[in-house]
Amino acid sequence: MSQGDETLLRVEHLTMRFGGLTAVDDLSFNARQGEITALIGPNGAGKTTVFNCITGFYKPSEGRLALRHGTASAWSRLEALTDSGRRSLPGADGALHLLERMPDYLVAQQARVARTFQNIRLFPGMTVLENLLVAQHNRLMLASGYTFAGLFRVPTYRAAMRDAIDKASAWLDRVGLLVRADDPAGDLPYGAQRRLEIARAMCTDPVLLCLDEPAAGLNPRESGELNELLLSIKADGISILLIEHDMSVVMEISDHVIVLDYGVKIADGDPQAVRNDAKVIAAYLGVADEEVERVEAEVRS
């Protein structure tokens, strides 16, 4: 293995075609553990498609998406897992998962990758607290003995329910929504809904949190609060994969930036390096006429 390092997620040769359109073309990158990795690019670059592939909502046309729990030594079993045809391989040094083989709900349940959506997807008719309890569904389902024991309110289920509410309250406190716990989620202002969606994703106990434009529609103050929240999540040891347009968010908090344009990776590195990359500038700002051909040739190569 070339990566003996802290790689958490390996995206290798990811390709996604919709009919004749290739939305993502042979994309490879790594996301390291405990880091905030940002995926940026102009509109239509294929960022959300990459997200949907990672979280199992799309099945990639080609490529391998591998995620490890536990220590880096688990990577040594990657080829064995790939050849075995199985979805995941448990081991003493942590399990290894192949996300492209999993349906969406297993990506969240077993590989523990949580996500948020570009257009907020809360349960608007349920209270804020209920939203966070739905996120803990699988653990509570187990505690309720797949409903049968729960019907009779056995003590283990009641204890699990108390724990779930405590955990939800702790997260609500963290995102500043504890006072609104009993209000319907649909009644919250936009910024609060964004924060609630992140809290809900965190209630699934993820190892990797995928955020699809979390700062979209936030004012500068809310955007600053979001930065603090994401940094505090990172401090907890949770890795974050981020799609973002707001450059202040990307440049301030991310450790590693990947730039996509027309489904192709055009830059990969730390924020400073990416910011000064000629191809990135060309993709974002456009270039003077005489430079177009030169830059395009460069991009294609």
Next chain:
Amino acid sequence: MAAADKAPAMRLSFVAALRDAAVTALVAFALFLPLVGFQTVSDFRNELVLVTHGTILFALVAVVAVARLGYALAVAPWMRRRALRPARTAAPWRVAMERYVIPFVIGIVVCYPAIVIATAGMGRAVKWIDNFGVQILIYVMLGWGLNIVVGLAGLLDLGYVAFYAVGAYSYALLAKTFGLSFWILLPLAGCLASFWGILLGFPVLRLRGDYLAIVTLAFGEIIRIVIINFVDLTNGYAGIGGIPRPTFFGIPFNADDDGFAAVFGLEFSPIYRTIFLYYLILGLALLTCWVTVRLRRLPVGRAWEALREDEIACRSLGINTTNTKLTAFAIGAMFAGFAGSFFAARQGFISPESFTFMESATILSIVVLGGMGSQIGVAVAAIAMIGGTEIMRDLGFLKSVFGPTFDPTQYRMLIFGFAMVLIMIWRPRGLISTRAPSVFLKERKRIGADLVGQGHG
């Protein structure tokens, strides 16, 4: 100043109302002229003669115009004023009262046979307990069962009666063939119905909205048509008769020496069986309600409601939506199976006629009318719809108003359709449209219907 302004405004609104009434009268005239104004009758030479009904025509138009004027002058301003009034929080006495309403209602329902016997006497009580008590409770139970699928999980099921049929035929066939008792067959019928529920669930998992409704409708018809055509098993249209009746822990309700009346030293009367059936269906309905209320507070119930709100978000949280939908179908079908086997045991005779689409539509309208997801609303709607239907069977006094040829039962559906339209205007999301949260931190606040999703399929 304000008073001076008000007078011309009122005159203006009066003129507008008059104009509105005139237009309505014109429309009514145009409609009623061909419908009511002319009638063709054949005379003694068997020739068609045109008869005109001028008086009735103008009376109808006048009624419409006056009603419209009254609406524009009195009802519409009142509704506008009401809409402007600030929303009131419930008075403390009402909050206190609401806590006792449910125990009180359950008390009434439990004492209902005694109340009826006391007021109507033994002879007439059978009809009241059977037609109003048992009949309504069957639909309350079916409504609560369908509420799981439609109200909680948001899956529009137009073929619910199929599971009711499965339950009824399971009981009828197994009881007649193997002589098994009602108490063994009741859970068995529930299991068979939920098995068919899962079987229906699998192919329709990917369907949503209209498509789901059509496939479930088709499934309901398939079951009915199979019952009609599988004559060797089900006896087709002729139905199955002589179905064993449920016994009181082994004691049959008949006039024999070992019958219920003889064993307990009572004079034989059919009322004991009716009362027993009443408490049986009451128990089953309350079981349905209890299970549903409990399920709503369990992870599976919350997952159903989350599924209704947003399926994609559910999947992103690791919820297996396939299993969640199937459990909703299975549990909803199970209660229909219970109700079906009770129905077969009560009637003693079943035929495909009892399981037409009309039944599915009635159950679904009970759920929609009551307010999707609301237990109390569904119960009230079932009482109104089924009780209303039963009452309309014997509205003899209407004959003195509309003449001896008037048959109120003929107008049942018309009146129901009209009542339904009115209620849907007044309460578009059902009688009880707010949602009570399944869990709360400090205070249980009801959630307004505008936020609660209706499901997409």
